[in-house]
Amino acid sequence: MNTHDAEKAIDTTAHFEETAARPGPRFADGESLAGFTTTTSEKAGSSRYASSETGLEHVKASKAAERRLVRKLDVVILPMAVLLYLSAYLDRGAMGNAKLMGLEKTVLGNVDVRYSIALMCFYITYIVLSIPGTLFAKQFLPSTTIACGALVWSIATTCQAATHNPAALYVCRLFIGVGEAFFGQAMALYLSFWYTKQELAKRIGLFIAAGSLAGAFSGLIAAGVSKINSSIDNWRILFLVEGLPSLLLAIIVFFFLPSRPDSSKFLNEDERTIACTRLNAESNGEVGKGIDWAAVRYAFKDWKIYVLALAYSAMNLTLGSVSGFLPTIVKGLGYSNTDAQLYSVPPYACALGVMLLLTGISDRLKSRGVFVMLVYCIGIGSRLGHPLRRQPSPRLEGRPPRSLLRLLLPRLGRLRQHPAHHGLGLEQLAFGVAARRRTRYAQLGRTMPLDPRLVSLPES
Numbered sequence: 001m002n003t004h005d006a007e008k009a010i011d012t013t014a015h016f017e018e019t020a021a022r023p024g025p026r027f028a029d030g031e032s033l034a035g036f037t038t039t040t041s042e043k044a045g046s047s048r049y050a051s052s053e054t055g056l057e058h059v060k061a062s063k064a065a066e067r068r069l070v071r072k073l074d075v076v077i078l079p080m081a082v083l084l085y086l087s088a089y090l091d092r093g094a095m096g097n098a099k100l101m102g103l104e105k106t107v108l109g110n111v112d113v114r115y116s117i118a119l120m121c122f123y124i125t126y127i128v129l130s131i132p133g134t135l136f137a138k139q140f141l142p143s144t145t146i147a148c149g150a151l152v153w154s155i156a157t158t159c160q161a162a163t164h165n166p167a168a169l170y171v172c173r174l175f176i177g178v179g180e181a182f183f184g185q186a187m188a189l190y191l192s193f194w195y196t197k198q199e200l201a202k203r204i205g206l207f208i209a210a211g212s213l214a215g216a217f218s219g220l221i222a223a224g225v226s227k228i229n230s231s232i233d234n235w236r237i238l239f240l241v242e243g244l245p246s247l248l249l250a251i252i253v254f255f256f257l258p259s260r261p262d263s264s265k266f267l268n269e270d271e272r273t274i275a276c277t278r279l280n281a282e283s284n285g286e287v288g289k290g291i292d293w294a295a296v297r298y299a300f301k302d303w304k305i306y307v308l309a310l311a312y313s314a315m316n317l318t319l320g321s322v323s324g325f326l327p328t329i330v331k332g333l334g335y336s337n338t339d340a341q342l343y344s345v346p347p348y349a350c351a352l353g354v355m356l357l358l359t360g361i362s363d364r365l366k367s368r369g370v371f372v373m374l375v376y377c378i379g380i381g382s383r384l385g386h387p388l389r390r391q392p393s394p395r396l397e398g399r400p401p402r403s404l405l406r407l408l409l410p411r412l413g414r415l416r417q418h419p420a421h422h423g424l425g426l427e428q429l430a431f432g433v434a435a436r437r438r439t440r441y442a443q444l445g446r447t448m449p450l451d452p453r454l455v456s457l458p459e460s
Helices: 003-020 063-100 112-128 130-140 142-162 166-191 197-225 234-256 269-283 293-301 303-322 326-331 337-343 345-365 369-384 408-428 431-445
Strands: 037-039 049-051
Touching: 063 112, 063 142, 063 166, 063 197, 063 234, 063 269, 063 326, 063 337, 112 130, 112 166, 130 142, 130 166, 142 166, 142 234, 166 197, 197 234, 197 326, 197 337, 197 345, 303 369, 326 337, 337 345, 345 369
Parallel strands: none
Antiparallel strands: 037 049
16 A cells, blocks of 8 residues: 555545544434444444444445435436426416416406516515525425425416406415425425535536526427417416426325435435435534524524625526516517517526536536626626617517527526525535525525516516
8 A cells, every 4th residue: 555545544534433423413303314323443444334223234335335326316306306496487487478378468457567566476475484494394304395385386376277366366476485485495405415515516506407497398388378279268278287287296296205314215224324324424413303593593693694695686686577577578579479488498498508517517627606707797798788679679581689689698697697606605604504504595685576676577
C-alpha cells in the first residue's frame, strides 16, 4: 500500500468512527430508523457497516451496493415525484387555456378583474399554508401529506368543470392552493429522506423540470380539446381531462408511495440497512418524524434565508404573472385561440431543454451561483427588450412574429432558475434542516404574485 492509499484508508476509517458515535435519525417515538446504528471494526477496514437490534449483523454497504440502491430509488421514488409535479402544474396552469376557451365569458361575465381574482385565490392559500404544510409533513410523514395534498388539488381541479359563477370558481382555486401548499414543500422534505445532499440537487432539478414539461403538454392538450364538438363547454372538458387523471394518480400515491426507508416494502433488508446507514452518516439525527422547533426558529434568524427569498421573489414575480396569461399574450400577437395554445408550447419546451442541460453542467462543475446569475441576466435583458404590442402583429410568411420568438428568452431565464435556486439553497444550508429552511425562503418568494396588479393584463 502506498502512502496515498494509507492516508485515504486512515481518513475513511476516522470518518466512520465519527459516524458511529452519532445517533441515528430519530422519530417521535424516540427510536432510530429500524434500530440501525452505524458501526466500524478492525475487520471492516474502510467498508461501511450497520448493525440491527433485530439480528441483522455487519451488512457490507459497498459503493456498488449504494449505486444499485440509488438506481432503485430513481426507479420507484423519482417517477412518482415527477408525475405528481407534472400533474400539479397541469392543474395549476389550466386556467390560462380555459380562459381562451370561454371560461371568462361563461363564468366570469367577461370581467377581467374576476379572472385576476381567481388566479390570486390560488396564491392566498398557497402562501399562507406553505410553512404549516411542511411542519405537518414533518409531524405526520411527507408521504401522507403529499397524498392528501394531491387528493385535495385534483378534486378541486375537477370540480372547476362544474362551476357556474365566480364564487364557486374562487372556492375551487382556494382549495387547489391548499393541496399544492401541502404537496410542494413536503416533496422536497420527502426526497431528503431518501437521497444524500450530493444526490438531492440533481433529483430536485429533474422534479422541477416537470413544471416546464407540464406547460408544454398543457398547450397541446388544450389545442386538442378545443377541436372537440360537444354540448359541454370545451373548457369544462379541459378541466375534466386534466383533473381526473390527477385524481387517479393521487389515489395510487396514497397507497403505494413509500413512507420512509426503514419501513419500505420495495427494499429488502440489506437495502434498508444501507439506506439507513447513509442517512446516519449525513443527517446527524435530523431526519424523522416530529418538529424540531429550534430548527424552525433558526430558519427565521438565518440571513441567508432572506437573501435567497429576495432572489426567489424576483423569479416568482414574473412566473406568477405570466403563467396564467401566456396563451392570452400569444393570442394578442394576432393568432387564433387554437394557434395561441399551440404557440405557448415552444417557450416551455425550450425552457425544459435548457433547464436539463444547465442543471447537468452545474452539477458537473459543482457551481450554481454563476448559472443563477447567468439566467437572471438573460431574463432581465429579454424582459427589458420585450414591450408587448397592443396591436396584433402580422404573420411573416407563416412564421411566428419576432415578438413570439422573444417570449422564449424570458421563459428560459425564469424557469431555468428553479432547480438552480433549490440546488443553491441546499448547498448554502446545513443538510439536516435544509428542507425545512428552504420552505421559509420559498414561502417568502411566493408572496410576490399575490397582488392582483401583478397577475392582471389589460385588454388590447
